Amino acid sequence: MVHYQRYIQLRKVVNVTYVDEEDACVNMSACNKRSKPKLLFFLLFCTLLSSCLLLSPHLLPFPTSPLSLIYPAGAEDETLSVSKTSPCSSVSNGTICCDRSSIRSDVCVMKGDIRTHSSSFSVFLYTSKISHTGEQSFRQEKIRPYTRKWEPSTMATIDELTLIDKKPNSSISDDRHKCDVYHDVPAVFFSTGGYTGNVYHEFNDGLIPLYITSQKYNKKVVFVILEYHDWWITKYENLLKHLSDFEPIDFSGDKRTHCFSDAIVGLKIHNELAVDSSLMEGSKTIKDFRDILDKGYRPRIQGLVFEEEHEKSQQNKRIKPIRQQPEKPKLVIISRNGSREILNENLLVKMASKIGFSVTVVKPQRTSELAKIYRELNSSDVMVGVHGAAMTHFLFMKPGSVFIQVVPLGTNWAAETYYGEPAKKLGLRYIGYEILPRESSLYDEYQSDDPVLSDPNSVNDRGWEFTKKIYLDRQKVRLNLVRFRKRLIRSYIYTMTKRNTNDMVRSQ
Numbered sequence: 001m002v003h004y005q006r007y008i009q010l011r012k013v014v015n016v017t018y019v020d021e022e023d024a025c026v027n028m029s030a031c032n033k034r035s036k037p038k039l040l041f042f043l044l045f046c047t048l049l050s051s052c053l054l055l056s057p058h059l060l061p062f063p064t065s066p067l068s069l070i071y072p073a074g075a076e077d078e079t080l081s082v083s084k085t086s087p088c089s090s091v092s093n094g095t096i097c098c099d100r101s102s103i104r105s106d107v108c109v110m111k112g113d114i115r116t117h118s119s120s121f122s123v124f125l126y127t128s129k130i131s132h133t134g135e136q137s138f139r140q141e142k143i144r145p146y147t148r149k150w151e152p153s154t155m156a157t158i159d160e161l162t163l164i165d166k167k168p169n170s171s172i173s174d175d176r177h178k179c180d181v182y183h184d185v186p187a188v189f190f191s192t193g194g195y196t197g198n199v200y201h202e203f204n205d206g207l208i209p210l211y212i213t214s215q216k217y218n219k220k221v222v223f224v225i226l227e228y229h230d231w232w233i234t235k236y237e238n239l240l241k242h243l244s245d246f247e248p249i250d251f252s253g254d255k256r257t258h259c260f261s262d263a264i265v266g267l268k269i270h271n272e273l274a275v276d277s278s279l280m281e282g283s284k285t286i287k288d289f290r291d292i293l294d295k296g297y298r299p300r301i302q303g304l305v306f307e308e309e310h311e312k313s314q315q316n317k318r319i320k321p322i323r324q325q326p327e328k329p330k331l332v333i334i335s336r337n338g339s340r341e342i343l344n345e346n347l348l349v350k351m352a353s354k355i356g357f358s359v360t361v362v363k364p365q366r367t368s369e370l371a372k373i374y375r376e377l378n379s380s381d382v383m384v385g386v387h388g389a390a391m392t393h394f395l396f397m398k399p400g401s402v403f404i405q406v407v408p409l410g411t412n413w414a415a416e417t418y419y420g421e422p423a424k425k426l427g428l429r430y431i432g433y434e435i436l437p438r439e440s441s442l443y444d445e446y447q448s449d450d451p452v453l454s455d456p457n458s459v460n461d462r463g464w465e466f467t468k469k470i471y472l473d474r475q476k477v478r479l480n481l482v483r484f485r486k487r488l489i490r491s492y493i494y495t496m497t498k499r500n501t502n503d504m505v506r507s508q
């Protein structure tokens, strides 16, 4: 089995197995089988953003430190070089152009007579120009179309494509391999391998970059997917429909030769869970990406509402009086159990209800239907959760609503970088609730002057394995409800004020 072999090879190369509770899987065929949820949770190579988590670039001693590959320290500057006028922005017919200037991903552009050849993991570009020497040319570009270029161990698991610029052999009239399927729209090639299986990575490394790369085609584009997984297609078909009008192609599963006249290989990526409008045609933003989610999930949500109403009318024939009471502000707790769970969640629910919220607890699982989570969050005013991959669901909140992220000890930098900052860009009102040592379960295990409690940065400096073992895997949270209450009250007042303002505007 290819995946299995690669797993073994990879282990030899890295000999470090990152395992994170976040259920990210790299190249584990079991991850791809939705029918075996037990296996889904059996992780092999998992990291998460994790590997990048918590290691603030400014904490790194030198840019050349091996740790620097964990997070693209130059990520901010790097976005500058991914300008609209990248070296490949205007490619002439018959050329392959690769932009390798970004620290996060390589992107190649091909134009001309493009033909896939999956058994050799190649894409040919046939050109009619005969080279000066009359010899056959094999200019090649190699590319792994995945957006974590700065993590060599992850990239090693991604299928590599060879793009071949092939001039004809003059002694044969036509040595091009035959087209089986002609496409009159461009192709975008990318991989759904790597950390696919973890919701943060699915959005950050996959869907948002796919949106960034392909939205300019206005759905007139074919996705050609390496490390194709049926479950991924099923999970995201609602969204994929709004990015492409065509069936995606399984690059290695589909042995036919697909022919295109335009192709992009690799995905552009701007920043964590972000769309930089200055780099987008039509100045699109992360809000436009969110609109796609809304459009994508709408039919399914309408179906669910219809079913529920139908069920209700079956059970209860009496017509209920129409509710006149204004609806309470809605608060959703994204709940975890195990590491980083909120130990006094029940009390938190009670307190929030007392303040006046209608409270829902959501436990996202790998197999959870995203439309249902979207429905819950799109209709709420406040989302509360402890730092972790599930915070990615902030993308489902309406701009203008509140997101309170509980930040365990030692996770400040990651919490801000991966979720806090991106949430603000979506227009959410973001509150980072950094817990005090006493609110951490680690308080029961360490002396109060232990650096684990008093100086988490110094512990993080010692290396990723410490961060992971101590702060991510073993820490639970016991909220100081008096302290936390202030944030909830602020959120309540904010929500009510916003509603009243909206009502006033409407009644004018």
Ligand SMILES: *[C@@H]1O[C@H](CO)[C@@H](O)[C@H](O)[C@H]1NC(C)=O
Pocket: 093, 094, 111, 112, 113, 126, 127, 128
């Ligand atoms: C581009 O090149 C291919 C072959 O190299 C040729 O068949 C095609 O007509 C060209 N297209 C344009 C628009 O020049």
Ligand SMILES: *[C@@H]1O[C@H](CO)[C@@H](O)[C@H](O)[C@H]1NC(C)=O
Pocket: 135, 136, 169, 170, 171, 172
């Ligand atoms: C061109 O094709 C002929 C016949 O198949 C082959 O013998 C020759 O090696 C080819 N030339 C090159 C440069 O590949």
Ligand SMILES: *[C@@H]1O[C@H](CO)[C@@H](O)[C@H](O)[C@H]1NC(C)=O
Pocket: 294, 295, 297, 298, 301, 375, 378, 379, 398
């Ligand atoms: C999300 O909420 C907005 C505002 O309440 C609503 O207009 C929209 O229809 C909702 N989206 C879906 C898919 O239900």
Ligand SMILES: *[C@@H]1O[C@H](CO)[C@@H](O)[C@H](O)[C@H]1NC(C)=O
Pocket: 337, 338, 339
């Ligand atoms: C988490 O919750 C699930 C069911 O809700 C349960 O089966 C599992 O044992 C829990 N895990 C932990 C670590 O408590």
